[in-house]
Amino acid sequence: MTTISAREFNRDVSAAKRxxxxGPVVITDRGEPAYVLLSIDEYRRLGAGGASLVDRLSMDDHDIDIDFEPVGIELRDPEL
Known part of the structure; x- marks a missing residue:
């Protein structure tokens, strides 16, 4: 995945499109990811299958079922 700054993107939009x-191009703003540029084919591929892109990216609490095992931790005093 390619990452470019917003400044680089503004200077050379054609390079970002190429x-x-x-693959996806992450555009950063002040060093933090802010946007993703996708080809229309990739965008359509992500939207294929019935569910909207928003539905695919959103997650409810009941979407994941995780069972955690209890962990036993033995603490020792380093002075003893």
């Missing part, structure tokens, strides 16, 4: 043909 990179998006090979």
């Amino acid at each position: 990179e998006a043909n090979h």
Whole structure:
């Protein structure tokens, strides 16, 4: 996945579009990921299968079922 700054994106949009043909391009703002540029084919592929992209990316509490095992921790005083 390619990452470019917003400044680089503004300077050379064509280069970002070319990179998006090979995979998602993350555009950062002040060093933090802010946007993702996708080709239309990749966008459509993500939306295929009936559910909307928003539905695919959102998650309810009941979507994941996890059982945690109790952990036994033995604490020792380093002074003893």
